[in-house]
Amino acid sequence: EAGVVQSPRYKIIEKKQPVAFWCNPISGHNTLYWYRQNLGQGPELLIRYENEEAVDDSQLPKDRFSAERLKGVDSTLKIQPAELGDSAVYLCASSLGRGVNTEAFFGQGTRLTVV
């Protein structure tokens, strides 16, 4: 079975341009996470979805970041406009529920470079 699939793997854009990342979680996983990982640091949670409902989005910079999860399956994360400081790896993860015993599965991430 395929794991969490993210695309693109790499993206280079100029500052002030928009960018979007796509995530296809593992089939049947109702919980979906978006994380941002800066170089040399651990991943930081941006937003968590339970099915199509966004919860735990307190760390999402809502002035420029938006996310959606239509029909509770695939998800997109968008940045508009991008800033130099947005350069990072954006990770998507999914799990079967959000209980303390659940295992989260991560995609390979999208490495964004803003120039």
Next chain:
Amino acid sequence: DAKTTQPNSMESNEEEPVHLPCNHSTISGTDYIHWYRQLPSQGPEYVIHGLTSNVNNRMASLAIAEDRKSSTLILHRATLRDAAVYYCILRMPPGNMLTFGGGTRLMVKP
């Protein structure tokens, strides 16, 4: 969120056991201890988790102190492929957030 403390880096020789420590002195009775690792250019992957008792799986063992204020991830025989950043995470009900700290970078020498 309850905080965990890990060494920034550790070194090991190939084919030797590795003990990765984690301190979590403010842990509560219902907090679970999870370990993830992140190989270079990959997303994190689950390793193991436990509550009170020691746990074993095909990847590693988790030894939890009796007072639960610390735990140790044990790789029984390190290989070059085990070189990664290892994250110790507390998951606390009801939110059960998966919050990453800085982790321990494990280097394995041939």
